[in-house]
Amino acid sequence: MSAPFPASDATLELDCRGLRCPVPIIRLGKRYTEVAVGELIAVVATDVAARVDIPAWCRMRGQEYVGEDVAADGVPVYRVRRLS
Template identity: 60%
Template sequence: MNADLELDCRGMICPRPVIELARHVEDVPPGGVVAVVADDAAAAYDVPAWCRMRGHEYVGSDHAEDGVARYLVRRTAPPGR
């Protein structure tokens, strides 16, 4: 899946990948996709949980070209918009 923004979080440990996601999710328009590339195993749980808590859509995961996990998040519109 193509992403509008890809965050390279390799080498970052929990909770840094989710912090980076929170900092940059609004860099894409509603409906846009942010990819978080992270080699920390906790990201597989943290990214979907963050999406549930913040109301964004967790699209799923795939892999970057080097085989590192890539977590895909679709930004939702703020409530009422």
Template identity: 40%
Template structure:
């Protein structure tokens, strides 16, 4: 599902060019930390696993995967949602355990 790109001022960009998805997710988590719900994030991802890993990460966290962004570069969009699950800073592919 691809949506039109929102205004540039509402978009964060995470450049993962040349990174494996493990490192890309570390960078993504750090970049979105503190960003408000509704923020659209464009992830530049050259790892061939990105089209599978990014939707899976969004599903795990509760963010909305928007799909590929048309253009020459491999860019994928997601939208940050209110109430998304927090992930571990050192392992963003794992949900952060919430205490009692």
């Protein structure tokens, strides 16, 4: 579910508020190919496991974990760059 206004410079924002693991990672795995190589995806997730699992997903799938940010409502935003 992409928000109408993607966070900052991300091309695609995945709103995973309230979703439990591994659903945020499944969303990311299904949809990251919607952005072009080199572009950013922002995953907004309340699930605490996302903090470990999004960097681990990037490592396993050869994508780049850019870092963590915070949305206006205080929910963590994890940023990923598509590399392939």
